[in-house]
Amino acid sequence: MAKPRVSSYTQPAGGWGALAATAKALAEQGILARGSATLLRMNQPAGFDCPGCAWPDPDHTSAFEFCENGAKAMAWEATEKRCTPEVLAAHTVAELATWADYDLEMLGRLTHPMAYEPASDRYVPVSWEEAFGRIGAILRAQDDPNRVEFYTSGRASNEAAFLYQLFARAYGTNNFPDCSNMCHEATSVGLPQSLGVGKATVLLEDFDHADAIFLFGQNPGTNSPRMLTSLRAAARRGAAIVSVNPLRERALERFQAPQNPVEMATLTATPISSLYLQVRVGGDAAVLKGMIKSCLEADAAARAADAAPVLDWDFIRGHTIGFDALAADIRATAWPDIARVSGLPRGTIEEAARLYREAKAAILVYGMGLTQHSRGTETVRLLTDLALLRGNVGRPGAGVCPVRGHSNVQGDRTVGITEKPDPAFLDRLRDVFGFAPPRAHGHDVVRAIEAMIAGEARVFIGLGGNFAAATPDTAVTQAALRRLDLTVQISTKLNRGHLVHGREAFILPCLARSESDVQAGGPQSITVEDSMSMVHASAGRNDPASPHLLSEPAIIAGLARATLGETPSIPWAEMIADYDRIRAAIERVFPIFQGYNARIRVPGGFHLTSLARERIWATPSGKAQFSVYPGLGEGAPGDDAEVLRLTTLRSHDQYNTTLYSLSDRYRGVFNQRMVVFLSPEEMKRRGLGIGESVALETVSTDGVTRRVGGLKVVPYRVPDGCCAAYYPETNPLVPLYARDPQSGTPSSKSIPVRLIRTNQQD
Template sequence: MSKSRIRPYNSPAGGWDSLEATGRALAVQGIAVSGTATLLRMNQPQGFDCPGCAWPDPKHTSSFEFCENGAKAMAWEATTKRCTPDVLARYTVAELETWNDYDLEMLGRLTHPMRYDSASDRYLPVSWEHAFADIAQILGGLDSADQAEFYTSGRASNEAAFLFQLFARAFGTNNFPDCSNMCHEPTSVGLPQSLGVGKGTVLLEDFDKADAILIFGQNPGTNSPRMMTPLRDAARRGAAILSFNPFRERALERFQSPQNPVEMLSLTSTPISSRIFQVRVGGDAAAIKGIMKACIAMDDEALAADEARVLDVDFIKGHTTGYEALAEDMRATPWPAIERASGLTRTDLEGAARTYLRAESAILVYGMGVTQHRRGTENVRLLTNLALLRGNVGRPGAGICPVRGHSNVQGNRTVGITEKPTTEFLDRLRAVFGFEPPRHHGHDVVKAIAAMQAGRVRAFLALGGNFATAVPDTTRSQEAMRRLDLTVTISTKLNRGHLVHGREAYILPCLSRSEVDVQAGGPQSITVEDSMSMVHASAGRNPPASEHLRSETAIVAGLARAVLGTKPDIPWEDLTADYDRIRDAIEQVFPIFQGYNARIRVPGGFHLTSLARERIWATPSGKAEFAVYEGLEEDPHQDDPEALWLTTMRSHDQYNTTLYSHSDRYRGVFNQRMVVFVNEAEMDKRGLRAGERVALETISTDGVRRAVGGFKVVPYLLPDGCCGAYYPEANPLVPLYAHDPQSGTPSYKAVPVRIRRMTQGG
């Protein structure tokens, strides 16, 4: 194993290092030659959609339309490695639990349906028919349908997700804990309150027209690297790019485009951000309020001097409500409090305000640094306030741009994966399929875990994902999952979620995005929705990793038929024989998909209409609504003098819980992950040395001790009072109670902790 080391990384993001990392990823998975051909079909009109992030494809694609991390995501699915029954027979589950997450996935693609055998503590092969029958028997023995949880990962297609929600609702529950609950649920809750839609309002071409782009709590170089191309283009044509983040992310400093021969051959790069503002962890709300306070003050000065107003007063008067209350709050909020909470100076924020006001059109981009807080929904509304001040919604080159994570997390929600279904949706479901769906609200992730802990849930079915690792309060959450009667996971590869299992457990292996999906009606295409509401088809070309694999859609339909029989009489086999029939059903239930099958046959797909983009506001008032954000703290203030605010984050060589290596080259961390980043002033205050091993302990308010040991102290340029560690290693420190009450999203990005020295050998 390579030696672990900390070494400053001084090269730009992207560039030759990115190409080298891509080649290494293909080689380590045994697809150095075949993988190249597969990559050339990824994100192309007649190819398959990247299984990584949800960044949209340009209308005119280049010869290769993939990034380093997208290539790794593909390589991890197209690997030649196989996790066969013979491989799994070598290890007990107890042995596998001692492995790290990287080594688990490196066993390769799952090839057979597997059933947990308690006598041998191993997963053993089982036929599809027996697996379905056994699962049906256990689910049929539940006292209530609400004793089952139906979890979805954002990698599931629209077709699979629609059938999954249909299955669960026909079974009798609205329990849909979903990966979006853990990331962008505040977007789905907050934007409808402000704008009447739960999605962003920009298209990719708006980046070509924006005069300013403000980025809050988003690291595109790692989480959505293809976003770097429009950012690079915007920077080169002179658009102002302002970045707000506790870390100075390398891609937001400099980027070398692997698709640009001049930059690659000349070893030059493009500066991306005009300014980088290192906000405190949890300081984005204060920073946004500071920018708005400065904007309103400048507008007040212009009005008093009888000069041209700097706010879009015509838009505010004609399209919004609540401005006066917002302005009053801004005027009353003192600058010293804003500076203290944000970690930025008044001069910084007034400068950002002037840049914003000079821009004719501005895009406001945000990621999980904004949403994963105790006030995540309010944060989203606060950022929307800033857009509304200048009328930056519903016109070219402007808008709100939430950067979603997994490739179809947004599409899952659009086709019905929600624990809070509307009456209109349920009525249409009843009309199309002839059964009465449950009307009561179900469980999101936090409520599902709480119900497991209380013993009110007995079964857990997962359409993809690695739920047991991704959840907050990991130790206590996993203890609750082990007490379940049944866990079922539909997966491509082994992960820790399969090792944290119920008394009965099944692994159902599925096809990947890049593989041919042949059903009774012939080869099939699935569809996905990207983060800008573009829906397009995806069709794999690679042969399946095993003849025993089934598509996600076929597995869901098989489970539904086994569990439900003919009551209600839903034609599961007919639906899966030809996915056009599933899309026809989606169109019947969701009129927004009108002409679904015809429209996905047009290269590039189609856009799901956004009313807010047309300046039609589906809010109770019929207008876009400003919202007052009380105070400045995104998370409850901690008076403990030892407290540091911990933010969890991904490494560059990681996507969600999947690790491509143990390195994070942009932050200079190699062959290790148990590190905690702290600035030198905070280290001196605590008497810590670089390389010293420490434990992090949550400052909990429920009497439960949460601590994780073994972190190496790494000096890093961060604001005072802050520290950072990798997800999911730090997830046990995130209390289940620390979540946004409106959206249920856990506060992964702000955990109050103390740093403790570890005793020798401890």
């Protein structure tokens, strides 16, 4: 292993660095030639959808519609490496549990269904028939269907997710913890309260018409790199781009477009942010209240001078309710408090507000830096309030844009993956499939973990993902998983979740997004929905990594038949033979998919209409709803100057819990992950040197000690009083109780911690 080091990275985001990293990723997986050809089919109308982020495809695709991290995601799943039964036979589970997550995944693609054998402490191969039969028997033996947790990753297709929820509801439960619970659930709860829809109100084309784009808690260079193409184009035509983020991220500063020959040849780059607000961790609500306050004050001054109003009063009076309550709360909020909590001077916030006021059309973009807080839902609504003040919803170049994480996390929710199903949806499911779905609300992620801890849940089935590593309060969660009767993982590669298992455990290997899926009716396509509600087809062409792999829909159907028996009203075999039949069923249950099969055959797919985009408000009042955000959130530094606010983050070579390498190029960290980022001023105040060994300990309210040691101090541009570190390594610091009460989203982006000096061996 190369020696860990920290060195300054001076290059722009993208550019030659991205090309070199792409080539290296393909070479390391042994697919330099084959992988290069596969990339040319990614995000193309007749190709397959990127298995990484959910950023939408442009209408007119070029030959190269992939980014560096998308290429890494493809290389990760299309690798030549194989995790065969022979590989697993050489290692006990106890031994594998001591390996780093990166090393586990680098074993390669899983090739056979496997079952845990307690006597040898190993996974051993089983037939699909035996795996389905044993799992089905355990499910049938449960005295209450609600003892089973059906977890879903955002990687699953619409077809797989629909069958999964159909299986679980026919079985008798609405327990659907999913990855959205841990990231954008605040969006799914907050936006419907304000706008009547839980999705973006913009299309990709709106970025071509926006006068200003505001980015809150979103690092596109790592999390959605293709977004940089739109930001670069906006910056070059003179649109204002304002970034609100605790860390100075390279991609928000300057970007070198790999597809632009002039920038590549001249080693130049395009500046991205017109204004950069380096907000204190947890201070986003204060920034938003400050911007709203500035707009209200400017509007009052304009009206007093008999000038044109700043606010869109026609929109406010015709389309909204609740403005007076919002305005009263904002006026009562003092500027000194806003500055103190945000960590920003009043003048900086007012400059951001000025850019917003002067824009005829503005897009408000946000990511998990806004949602993963104890008041995430309220903050999402506060951002929406800012949009409503100037009518920036439902017109070209304007809107609210939550940037989703995994490629189909939004689509999964659209086709029924929710623990709180709408009664009308359940009625349609009953009418189409002839059974009575359960009506009681089920478990989200945190409630599922609590049910495991309490012994109420006995079985966990994971459709993708790495639940054991991705969830908060790692030690408590993993202990609860180990007490289960059964854990089942539908996966492409070995990960931590396979080693934190129940009394019985199965690994069910599935096809990857880039691989061909051939069923009885011939080659199949699946569909996904991106962050802007575009639904399109995806069809892999690579040969499967093993002849023993099944598709996710086929695995789900196999589990359902083994558990429920043959159910004439749910023709599992017929639907698996031809995925058009699954989509026809989706259309019958969800009218919004009218003409599904015909529409996905149109290049680029189709848009699921957002009522808010049409200025139709599906709220109880029939109007968009302003909100009141009491106080200024959790960002106040408090009385103890020694307490830091920790935000967890991804490295550049990471997607969710998947690690492509142990480096983070843009932040200058190489060959290591156990680091904590502090400002040079904070390091000086605490007498810390570069590379000094420290631990972080949560300031808990339940008396439980939560500690992560072995961290090395790295200087970085972080606000004083704050720090940052990678997840999942620091997930043990996030208590289960630290969550948004409305959405249940863990507050992973604002954890109060103490920093403790340790010796080298800690």
